[in-house]
Amino acid sequence: MSMHRREFLQLLALAGAGGMTLHSDFARAAAAAGQMYELPRFGNVSLLHMTDCHAQLMPIYFREPDVNLGIGDMAGRAPHLVGEKLLKQFGIAPGTPQAHAFTYLDFAQAAKTYGKVGGFAHLATLVKRMKASRPGALLLDGGDTWQGSGLSLWTKGQDMVDACKLLGVDVMTGHWEFTYGAERVKQIVDGDFAGKIDFVAQNVKTTDFGDQVFPPFVIRQINGVPVAIVGQAFPYTPIANPRYFTPEWSFGINDESMQEHVDAARAKGAQVVVVLSHNGMDVDIKMASRVRGIDAIMGGHTHDGVPAPVVVKNGGGQTLVTNAGSNGKFLGVLDFDVKGGMVSDFRYHLLPVFSNLIPADADMTALVTKMRAPHEAKLNEKLAVTEGLLYRRGNFNGSFDQLILDGLMKMKDAEIAFSPGFRWGTSLLPGDAITMENLLDQTAITYPYTTLTPMTGEFIKTVLEDVCDNLFNPDPYYQQGGDMVRVGGLQYRCDPTAKMGSRISGMTLNGKPLEAAKTYRVAGWAPVSEEARNAGGEPIWDLMARYLKDVKTVKPIKLNLPELQGVAGNPGMA
Amino acid sequence: MNSQRREALKSGGALGLFGVLVAAGLITPEVAQAAWDKAAFDAKTMDDALKALGAGKPADSKDVQINAPDIAENGAVVPVAVKSTLPGTEFIAILIEKNPSMLAASFTLPEGTAADVSTRVKMGQTSNVFALVKAGGSFYMTTKEIKVTLGGCGG
Secondary structure: OHHHHHHHHHHHHHHHHOOOOOOOOHHHHHHHHHHHHOOOOOOOEEEEEEOOOOOOOOOEEOOOOOEOOOOHHHOOOOOOOOHHHHHHHHOOOOOOHHHHHHOOOOHHHHHHHHOOEOOHHHHHHHHHHHHHHOOOOEEEEOOOOOOOOHHHHHOOOHHHHHHHHHHOOOEEOOOHHHHHOHHHHHHHHHHHOOOOOEEOOOOOEEOOOOOEOOOOEEEEEEOOEEEEEEEEOOOOHHHHOOHHHOOOEEOOOOHHHHHHHHHHHHHOOOOEEEEEEOOOHHHHHHHHHHOOOOOEEEEOOOOOEOOOOEEEEEOOEEEEEEEEOOOOOEEEEEEEEEEOOEEEEEEEEEEEOEOOOOOOOHHHHHHHHHHHHHHHHHHOOEEEEEOOOEOOOOOOOOHHHHHHHHHHHHHHOOOEEEEOOOOOOOEEOOOOEEEHHHHHHHHOOOOOEEEEEEEEHHHHHHHHHHHHHHHHOOOHHHOOOOOOOEEEOEEEEEOOOOOOOOOEEEEEEOOEEOOOOOEEEEEEEOOOOHHHHHHOOOEHHHHHHHHHHHHOEEOOOOOOOOEEOOOOOOOOEO | OHHHHHHHHHHOHHHHHHHHHHHOOOOOHHHHHHOOOHHHHHOOOHHHHHHHOOOOOOEEOOOEEEEOOOEOOOOOOEEEEEEEOOOOEEEEEEEEOOOOOOEEEEEEOOOOOOOEEEEEEOOOOOEEEEEEEEEOOEEEEEEEEEEOOOOOOOO
């Protein structure tokens, strides 16, 4: 780990000499930052890793969180570091492009200086460069690829399937992919992907006999070295998302079965074993401590842009754990030196994809343009203008979520609103138009129904406690990897360090304590139950489009945040 | 083969799994009746259930393992498997602490049977699940928490 940290510091020294610390001096900063893409080849086995792009084919802005708390053993440990604490831990100089990529600091200003990130045309150029300098390198896609945009929703993921085939994805696993339903997933995996992309998942089995639904792993040769890629899909798909999409498939973490497949891959001659995971980083770190024989777990789900791997010791030696951010903003590059049948050394880089520093690939541009053409008019429909920064990511609330809460309460005439703690959703800068595409970037799911539910104060407390435990249970195997449910109207206190059932207190509505037995009108969206689907509420994007057209100008947003207890000084908080 | 196995059970679906096994002669109703321990299944507290099973205060054992999800995908049918590597395991029971009646299942194992059973249990809320094993005349136990959540709000 120290080696690439040193390289990172060297790069930063160069950058400093080039005057890159000044946001205003973009040209010189760009020249220095451009060097970050000139990675010398190392070793003989290279893996490129993208994850959680959430169907963002075009360059976007994405603000990293200012609250990402770690509780218990996870406190103060990657990925639970934000802002300056993250920069310090990984030796990144403030005011640089890297600092902008990995943190929320001075976001709106820095975003104007460095421009958008990601975009498949730019990613494609970077992948080609890395594959050219690293012959035989595989491109791994950790999933959450087919969902997150209007275009992907309307094409049932076909736009992303075609783009990933052109991008040259070799192996994939999944999570939100499953929300198109088992039949659609099978259609793509057995049809579009056949002979091109291996979809692997050791932990997806049939509910009746426990048969594997997908191959648990694949072995590919890289420069004569057999490399196994074991798939780990999101373990809590049928809980965090509606179970009715995959009623005959069971998921789960399954350490034992992971160990069996790792052992089987080794027995078949694999000299390198890598898990392509959608567990979330804390779960990956725990799994790395319990399963032997894995060289690296390349993870996603929790959208953590972590500059260097966490090295976990276990009974079989050590396992690297990485997490490669989200929304097409980063490409992970893992180089192994394999000698005498085993990994002897490694280098890892998590490269931010600055769209202005990497030219667009012509073929990918053509494909994306062609796929968007029939939908451009609808996507570009202007709904409102925002005066402030709009973003989602953060443990407790984001300004785009607050906007959705405000819209829900207004349009549903509700006292309280809930909005799910999704971690996807792009950012908009002050003065930007809010288009239908931007709105769908926050809302495009296959169960978009809005709801208005009478709930007692007691039940509201139960909901908050339940979701809070999914985020802050001290054992990561009991977490689901989303953020806290966003709450409109209701004020509350939260102690993430307390036990399940006693984290939430001091609930008030308009200054009055919430009454346990009283019934309140609560608006929400994205219900997971079959009953809610059958009731068929108005899709959230239609409700919000009506609201935004009515509002026209969105004033800078005041977040409704809980009063936090027990986490003072936690480096996972600004 | 798997699809055949699945079809065979589907066609027998009207009978239910138990009915299929009876029809196939694998289990006779008399055997099932004989295993019914009303007092134990009616017990409302852990102490009563353990007492009714004659277990008293069983010792914790690492040789008894529970294989079950950390978070249930569906509280109505939570798969729970128990494996014992204790020699002479003759009896296995599964108890759910927060269920109205704790004892969810019990298995009497004839000599020479592999002590590895699985079933599905119903759980209304997050609870500790206990696996109780009788081996060599003594009782042993292990526990695992299984979370039952409202769902939604994931990543």
